[in-house]
Amino acid sequence: MSDLTDITLKDALEGLKARRFSSAEITKAHIAAIEGARALNAYVAETPEKALAMAAQADARIARGEAGPLEGAPLGIKDLFCTEGDHSAACSRILDNFRPTYESTVTANLWRDGAVMLGKLNMDEFAMGSSNETSALGPVVNPWRSKGSNRPLTPGGSSGGSAASVAAKLALGATATDTGGSIRQPAAFTGTVGIKPTYGRCSRWGVIAFASSLDQAGPIARTVEDAAILLKSMSGHDPKDSTSLPVEVPDFPSFVGKSVKGLRIGVPKEYRVEGMPAEIETLWTQGIDWLKDAGCEIVEVSLPHTKYALPAYYIVAPAEASSNLARYDGMRYGLRVADGGSLTDVYEETRAAGFGDEVKRRILIGTYVLSAGYYDAYYLKALKVRRRIADDFTQAFGKVDALLTPTAPSAAFGLGENSADPVAMYLNDIFTVTVNLAGLPGMSLPGGVDAQGLPLGLQLIGRALDEGTLFSLGGALEKAADFKARPEKWW
Amino acid sequence: MSIDAATVRKVAKLARIREAEERLEPLARELSGIMAWIEQLNEVDTDGVEPMTSAVNTPMPMREDVVTDGGDAQRVLSNAPKADKGFYVVPKVVE
Numbered sequence: 001m002s003d004l005t006d007i008t009l010k011d012a013l014e015g016l017k018a019r020r021f022s023s024a025e026i027t028k029a030h031i032a033a034i035e036g037a038r039a040l041n042a043y044v045a046e047t048p049e050k051a052l053a054m055a056a057q058a059d060a061r062i063a064r065g066e067a068g069p070l071e072g073a074p075l076g077i078k079d080l081f082c083t084e085g086d087h088s089a090a091c092s093r094i095l096d097n098f099r100p101t102y103e104s105t106v107t108a109n110l111w112r113d114g115a116v117m118l119g120k121l122n123m124d125e126f127a128m129g130s131s132n133e134t135s136a137l138g139p140v141v142n143p144w145r146s147k148g149s150n151r152p153l154t155p156g157g158s159s160g161g162s163a164a165s166v167a168a169k170l171a172l173g174a175t176a177t178d179t180g181g182s183i184r185q186p187a188a189f190t191g192t193v194g195i196k197p198t199y200g201r202c203s204r205w206g207v208i209a210f211a212s213s214l215d216q217a218g219p220i221a222r223t224v225e226d227a228a229i230l231l232k233s234m235s236g237h238d239p240k241d242s243t244s245l246p247v248e249v250p251d252f253p254s255f256v257g258k259s260v261k262g263l264r265i266g267v268p269k270e271y272r273v274e275g276m277p278a279e280i281e282t283l284w285t286q287g288i289d290w291l292k293d294a295g296c297e298i299v300e301v302s303l304p305h306t307k308y309a310l311p312a313y314y315i316v317a318p319a320e321a322s323s324n325l326a327r328y329d330g331m332r333y334g335l336r337v338a339d340g341g342s343l344t345d346v347y348e349e350t351r352a353a354g355f356g357d358e359v360k361r362r363i364l365i366g367t368y369v370l371s372a373g374y375y376d377a378y379y380l381k382a383l384k385v386r387r388r389i390a391d392d393f394t395q396a397f398g399k400v401d402a403l404l405t406p407t408a409p410s411a412a413f414g415l416g417e418n419s420a421d422p423v424a425m426y427l428n429d430i431f432t433v434t435v436n437l438a439g440l441p442g443m444s445l446p447g448g449v450d451a452q453g454l455p456l457g458l459q460l461i462g463r464a465l466d467e468g469t470l471f472s473l474g475g476a477l478e479k480a481a482d483f484k485a486r487p488e489k490w491w
Numbered sequence: 492m493s494i495d496a497a498t499v500r501k502v503a504k505l506a507r508i509r510e511a512e513e514r515l516e517p518l519a520r521e522l523s524g525i526m527a528w529i530e531q532l533n534e535v536d537t538d539g540v541e542p543m544t545s546a547v548n549t550p551m552p553m554r555e556d557v558v559t560d561g562g563d564a565q566r567v568l569s570n571a572p573k574a575d576k577g578f579y580v581v582p583k584v585v586e
Binding site: 214384390 | 521554
């Protein structure tokens with residue numbers, strides 16, 4: 001039998017359904033791959049016993065002819081999702097010993113559809129980072145390396161473990177989350193497909209909060225169709241999340257392969273930023289040509305407030321984070337330090353010991369911009385700029401059906417390369433963050449490799465609730481790009 | 492606008508994060524750098540613009556004000572750093 005980890009989710013599901021192999025077999029193959037890939041540090045908790053038990057149940061359901069849409073497929077879960085009884089710490093020391101007594105809605109949906117959980121995936125602490133280096137459990141190493149180099153590269157962040165696990169064949173697919181680019185940038189850095197759906201498409205219930213008006217879950221997968229299959233299962237209205245949209249979940253996989261002829265594609269001129277590598281510019285032009293060849297009409301559009309998206313984000317997200325993370329007080333769950341001291345001592349020492357530097361930095365910024373005297377100048381101003389950014393998109397979508405841009409301003413960079421300057425790190429999200437502010441769906445898919453042999457991503461942005469068009473366009477681009485490069489196994 | 496060590500001390504106090512005295516200056520520099528970059532927002536004309544507080548254009552859903560869950564102290568307390576007889580144990584709050 002061929003390697004059961006080197007297979008798309010789609011093919012795996014077909015093989016399982018036709019009983020060419022069992023869920024136990026494909027799950028065991030992944031468990032072995034994970035054990036052999038600890039050098040990547042992609043998983044922070046491996047749950048092989050749970051995986052095998054779930055696989056046995058899946059095999060029983062398949063035998064009874066009761067297979068669900070994901071029956072028997074082994075997946076990795078980002079550590080941000082609460083899964084009952086397992087490590088669910090957002091890769092923070094403050095939640096080290098926390099074991100949820102409940103299941104997030106998104107993961108519950110996956111298990112309802114028959115999926116198998118392999119373990120929990122590494123990430124930047126509380127999803128705050130673009131390189132996975134803020135994880136309290138150490139960075140993930142990208143399975144990709146530059147040609148002829150052993151230098152460890154970042155898989156991107158915050159969903160670095162999710163992206164690396166899918167690229168290194170340690171899962172058929174993975175859950176991820178995206179607050180400013182945390183699904184799309186890691187997907188671009190690892191040659192995988194990631195989609196952040198419309199805000200409200202996936203329930204946030206049981207997903208550890210970072211910035212609630214921006215956080216959204218989505219999948220990372222090997223193909224556009226695999227991403228569509230996963231998103232269909234993850235999505236759906238949930239009364240437990242008041243921002244979950246009460247809308248039907250479309251049959252996303254059916255959009256892959258649909259003709260894109262006649263669709264109007266916007267190319268925002270403001271995304272041609274200074275200092276962008278020529279290879280990214282070239283890939284973008286190539287992507288435009290691919291869509292032209294597929295029958296799309298290309299239209300130049302303007303999103304004039306693009307350059308203000310990141311500064312606005314770095315007020316809105318830290319403000320919401322400072323409020324959300326106030327819950328970590330050492331009283332009800334998580335770490336408690338200085339027990340026996342005064343109440344203030346316990347609060348202050350617990351939070352000092354439990355949070356890493358980047359998380360503290362963002363809490364301090366958030367507290368500052370919300371504090372008396374600064375609220376109007378910073379927070380309110382940022383919310384108004386956010387409206388301007390959303391209005392830019394509304395105007396553009398009056399003329400076009402979707403937008404095509406690069407996903408990130410560079411390929412994967414070296415671990416440690418950008419960590420000294422917070423603003424340099426923040427600039428990674430320059431092309432992705434606008435979508436979070438406006439609540440729109442965005443997808444990244446691999447378009448090619450650079451001179452170093454590292455993958456580069458193209459981003460598609462759609463109208464609210466129009467993920468279907470992104471899956472059609474993504475399918476067309478995927479077919480044209482015919483991206484076959486894979487990381488050479490060194491781990 | 493630049494942030495000084497005294498402001499960092501005040502903000503850290505508000506955020507209930509203990510920062511050592513020698514960390515205040517470096518933090519002030521870091522945060523000032525970030526805030527200086529954020530200042531470019533002032534270039535945007537936002538007169539008469541309604542602040543965007545939500546990414547979705549739907550009214551907040553309402554539900555019946557009834558108990559739907561609860562009565563499970565054991566589960567609620569299972570992650571408590573300290574618990575006793577069905578209660579959280581916390582530092583003394585009132586002298």
